[in-house]
Amino acid sequence: MKTVAVVGGGISGMTAAYRLRQSLGDGAGIVVFESAKTLGGKLRTVELAGRSYDVGAEAFLARRPEMLALVSEIGLDGQLTHPTGARATIRAGGTSRGLPPGTVMGVPASADAVAGLLSETGRKAVAAEATMPLSLPAQDVPLGKLLRDRFGGELVDRLVDPLLGGVYAGGADGLGLRATMPGLAAAVANGAESLTAAAAAQLPKSRSTAPVFGTTTGGLSAVIDRLAELAKADIRLGLPVRSLQKTADGWRLEIGSTTSTEVMDFDAVVLAVPAPSARKLLDGVVPAASSAFGEIELASMAVVAMALPPETELPDISGILIGAGERDAHGQPYAAKAFTFSTRKWAHYGGGPVLVRGSVGRFGEERVLQVDDSDLIAAVRRDLAELTGVTAEPVETIVTRWGGGLPQYGAGHLDRVERIERAIGEIPGLAVAGATLHGVGLPACVATATTAVKWLLTR
Template structure:
């Protein structure tokens, strides 16, 4: 009987277990290990004022095919939901304005596209970028360094930083261009003389009518539950895999209660855990993954009294440089006005505040009650809403988001090549080729395929 271990019970591990079951059949033994007491990883759906509510990832990119295709494949297509027409906003220079179109992750195709976000000086700096000497890349570069040198600080601080903070919980100065905005890097490599022209070349001639994001009406936790239901792995919750070693026939997992021998292993865990498990069997991969840093964050879910009036927007992004009138920084990096954004959330008035940036623990040091107070204070400053919540949920994500620093693609390539030299071993997860749900599904599918292609048919 073929026996495969999957380490990590998030979306990557659940997808890998499901794909392995598809390929290996009902007789295969698939064991799914999760160090915590619940599955789902960064997909977590809770009850907030009687409503199922996501306090981890709340949506996936629908224009990338993997998540939508998997949802439909496993019979959850009827739960697929897309945002309403409510628009996003950004707090820029002390004002809340509409999030501009005509940009690639905040990098504009023209100065006019970002006029409302910038001051007169900022607009002039953006307009002048196309007249600078042609941009050239020598390998990878910090996104912030490149953008500040071409556009100045204002565009970066008011627009690019809040957008990247919403995806990575990290700022542009610590993120690499080639991993975070690969299409822009390719446009420059292909000869675009300026960042403005590179961004313009990537923007569609006419806006797409296809929805950008999707979710599940009963919460994204449903996706993991369904994958595990179909994959039928043996679940080992609250079980830490302490080590990994090769055997004559496959692999041995070091567990608190003894060892477990298997034919193959998929590691679908965060970079620090993968580094630890690979240290003795794939030291080159382990050393590479040690360079992937993580950001911590928290989500504060607020259920407000019925009738509370939310802004006519899906939410607001907040740059690290934004302040109260007295100079204090805001604690939150974003708010989602969930009841405006998602039509299926038709119960209580729901809002979620996101807190935490890479290298800046700030409000994350606060106890839960104080963190809720800080988030409510920010909400009042931005929207005027002071209503006392009828229910609250604080979800902390310690080391929740990997940072794609300069040279990230080289780092991941080095790790993947080292693992590829070891039959019966594969890696997957957000540390590799994207932090979103579709990217995690893609790495898990590839890992499962690598395992099954190398196993003898029995």
């Protein structure tokens, strides 16, 4: 391989470009094509009231090694930081309570774990689950139906959905068990006789002091910038890849607009793009993979970042997750699905303006996003005032919209990914990476990029 195209300049694409440079050396020609005007994909750091602030992904799971190791490997470990001890809360049943321990993504290890968060009827339903026979089919099952059948709807609405919404912008009813909670499915396969027993089996035997999450003090775009520096790639911004064709010697890409098109040839290609783009580029090239990508649904969301005056008093918590069915004092649904009190959550934001971000948008509820920025800001501020009493006028606000930003791992997602990887695996010089495949978090994206490069090299 002398020339490689990487299509997509998010964390997956830039990790792939960096790994390619490591493996192929300085003599290889590596070109990264990104249709947006900037690199980063869902990593975007802006300046908010003079502070570097993430308006896309704001953290990564530190108990999974890939992203943590990458940050250290590229020399940014000096910027690595972890959350303060401030706890998150959840708005459920009209009240806000601390996020309960003893659960796995909201699935409780015992009825006691959710006492106080659920009604007594809901708590009894959780207690009864341990006595219900459990048998899972070989294929994946819809998570929402499984949990509602066994625990009742209250647990799903008040706890599971808000937690899943923070990861996928979707609730349990649109997701699959094995794709989103593989540990629970594995525990059942290993003999757990109920989902509460499966959750108990997933909990650590002793309390760990290792931090759960991490980020970089300069914003996560610093990771993208450093990868771009080390990859020494030709970065082509604002240039969509219009088509992909197999040639006798490799691959031909058609790049640019309909009125200004460029054709370039490469020995190999890494596709690190969202599902709709992958479907389009692979149509007619790898039809089976294109079809599977086309079956994956996406959710849209927005982040409203607010810098409040320095004297603003926030609750002493890291944030609030909001259940989909929760309503304000006037009986209206909350527009926001979550608030992050960044000044409380991250010590490096101490001093200066008080930084808060509100997240808006759930799968299937795009209506709440179909307003202009000023109306979205007003709605988020109303929710913040209702939930916390904070009414301070922001000194600056930034609205960032992520249209179709989050893939939905519905029942059958693992089968779709298997079809994609099996079909791609039959085509030398082609690999795929990204959040569509094996996890939407940053460590999973880094892992898919590393795997994609290894695949190209071994082929």
